[in-house]
Structure formats: C-alpha cells, structure tokens
Amino acid sequence: MKKILVIGGGSIGERHVRCFQKTARTDVVLCETNKELRQRITDSYALQSSFASLDDALDAHFDGAVICTPAQLHVPMAQRLVERRLATLIEKPLSISMDGISDLQLATNAHQASVSVAYVMRQHPALVAMKRALASGDFGRPVQIVYTGGQHFPFYRPAYREIYYTKHETGGGAIQDALTHVMNAAEWIVGPVTRLVADAAHCVLAGVDVEDTVHVVTRHGGVLGSFSMNQHQAVSESRLTVVCERGAVRFEGHRHRWLTSSEPGGVWHVENEFTLERDDLFVSQANAFLDQMDGTAASACTLDESLQTLKVNLAALESVKTGKWMQI
Numbered sequence: 001m002k003k004i005l006v007i008g009g010g011s012i013g014e015r016h017v018r019c020f021q022k023t024a025r026t027d028v029v030l031c032e033t034n035k036e037l038r039q040r041i042t043d044s045y046a047l048q049s050s051f052a053s054l055d056d057a058l059d060a061h062f063d064g065a066v067i068c069t070p071a072q073l074h075v076p077m078a079q080r081l082v083e084r085r086l087a088t089l090i091e092k093p094l095s096i097s098m099d100g101i102s103d104l105q106l107a108t109n110a111h112q113a114s115v116s117v118a119y120v121m122r123q124h125p126a127l128v129a130m131k132r133a134l135a136s137g138d139f140g141r142p143v144q145i146v147y148t149g150g151q152h153f154p155f156y157r158p159a160y161r162e163i164y165y166t167k168h169e170t171g172g173g174a175i176q177d178a179l180t181h182v183m184n185a186a187e188w189i190v191g192p193v194t195r196l197v198a199d200a201a202h203c204v205l206a207g208v209d210v211e212d213t214v215h216v217v218t219r220h221g222g223v224l225g226s227f228s229m230n231q232h233q234a235v236s237e238s239r240l241t242v243v244c245e246r247g248a249v250r251f252e253g254h255r256h257r258w259l260t261s262s263e264p265g266g267v268w269h270v271e272n273e274f275t276l277e278r279d280d281l282f283v284s285q286a287n288a289f290l291d292q293m294d295g296t297a298a299s300a301c302t303l304d305e306s307l308q309t310l311k312v313n314l315a316a317l318e319s320v321k322t323g324k325w326m327q328i
C-alpha cells in the first residue's frame, strides 16, 4: 500500500480522498487548514491521520501527494514535494502565472520525481478511443477542431461565489477553470496551440465579475480550431469535433460517447457509449498516477504538457484584454 497525502480537502480534495481509497492500493492522509473540514473528512473516510499544515505533513512519511489547493499554491507546494523526491499529482490548472515553473521543471528533472497534472478528461474512455481512431489515420489528416459546450455552474457548484472561482489570481473564471480542461484535451488530440485570439465576458453569473462566457479561435500548426463555452446554460453539453480530410469524429462528454461520420450527406454513427459514474474518471486517474509511481506507466499529463496549456490560459486572458492574436 502506498501512502498518499491529499493537500486541500475542499470539493476536489474530498473526491481524491474517496477515489484514491477506491483504488484499494493506498492509505490516504489529509492536509487541510480548515479545522472543521479536516475533522469531517478524517472521520467520514476513517483516515489514519491528518495535518493542519504542509509543514506538519512533511515531517511524516508518505510516498506521494495530490495538490488540491487553489491554483496560485500549486507550484510552490509542488516544488517542496518534488525536492523531497515525492511523486506529485497537481490539480489543474498548473498555475495562474509562469512564476516558479522553470525551478519546478529543474527540480523535477534533477530528482527524477513522478509528476502529473490532473487534466481528468484524458481518462475518459470515449475520448481515449476517439484519439486512437484519429491516430490510426483512417480519417486522414485532422484539419479543424470545434468545441461547443456549457453547463449551469451554480447548479453544480452552489458555493462558486465563495471559492477560488471569483478571481483570476486564484484560478477563477471560465478560461482558467473550465475551458482549460477542453484546451488541454484538444492539445492532446491535435497538438499544441500555436496562436489564438479570444473574446470573453461576464454575462450572467450573479455575485462574481470574472468571465462566464468565452470564445477562442486557435491554430494548432495546420489545424484550425474554435472553442465556445459558457457556465450558465441550463442543459449540460460538451461536444468536441475533429474534422479530417476523409471524415470526422466527435466526442460528446455529456453522453459519454464518441461518434464518426464519413459518408457525404450521411449521419453521425455512434461508435461507443459508456456508462460512467462521476467518480470513475477520478479513480482511473488515481490508478494511472499509482502506475506512474510504480514505473509501469508514463505520466498521464506531463509538466511540459500542462505548462503548454497554462500558456494557452494566459494568452487567452491577455487576448481578451487587448483584442490581439497571441503567439504561443
């Protein structure tokens, strides 16, 4: 059994506690500054121990850690863990600026630490299958990637006005909080964004002034992309379509399925539809991280890949301010 420290026991931290336990490969301990929350999670999940600070936790023994604090804390915390050669899974986004990233890269390489960033869409079996189909070459070269999606954020996260979401400096707003998942998935599938222009605004969500509606036009080398997302429409939907020279593939996150089409004037054909519970992707991510620690799998999302997506987040925010195309 590996001992895993979850740092931050908020919404996603509690999920990681539960999902690492579900792997049956770990003993989980918690570091959380909020006393009541720390006690509730320690009791609910029968944790052996918990800590009020990272300083206290670092005096104890564990094998790996999951950083689930707001995004401005990810890099400094990861630096301390990696310097102790601890395997580290960092929640998305990697950070809210470039501060400390090159030191973290140097330390990760110097200590040969296992590091992964928790872009959990990479665990989705429909997206994995779609990526494999594209790589087979059957549809020819990808030329266009199009995303449309939205969901009612207050319905899923009623406390959105009281958390990191309220400010860009803590990882908030649609670009850093939600669109980053899709951008990372798109880069995984058709390659890194090489330039972009973005438009975004706060349109609907009460009690915050960060953007809740965003449009981004991208280039991924020769592939043209467009992404539109909002965090207030009633129905949850998430469609990522890749159009190739000889056909197209589509991921529908809200229906856990992927589709293809190649007949001119034809219809979409459902390739596979999965039944997934909300925790399933996170259990899969936990197992992938444990496999990486065992040396039997590569990082599901490397520091370099998440750094590329961080550059996309920052470029999109800058483009919204200036109205200009940004080179990545």
Ligand SMILES: NC(=O)c1ccc[n+]([C@@H]2O[C@H](COP(=O)([O-])OP(=O)(O)OC[C@H]3O[C@@H](n4cnc5c(N)ncnc54)[C@H](O)[C@@H]3O)[C@@H](O)[C@H]2O)c1
Residues within 6 Å of the ligand: 007, 008, 009, 010, 011, 012, 013, 031, 032, 033, 034, 037, 052, 053, 054, 068, 069, 070, 071, 073, 091, 092, 093, 118, 120, 163, 164, 171, 177
């Ligand atoms: N992958 C996903 O689907 C997903 C979903 C939600 C959030 N996230 C990401 O996870 C991170 C946390 O989000 P959240 O929704 O859980 O936020 P949250 O506000 O619910 O929880 C953060 C917790 O960190 C604790 N904390 C803050 N500073 C700390 C410190 N120095 N030491 C220990 N604990 C500390 C806070 O007390 C709080 O309980 C963010 O980066 C967010 O973008 C990812």
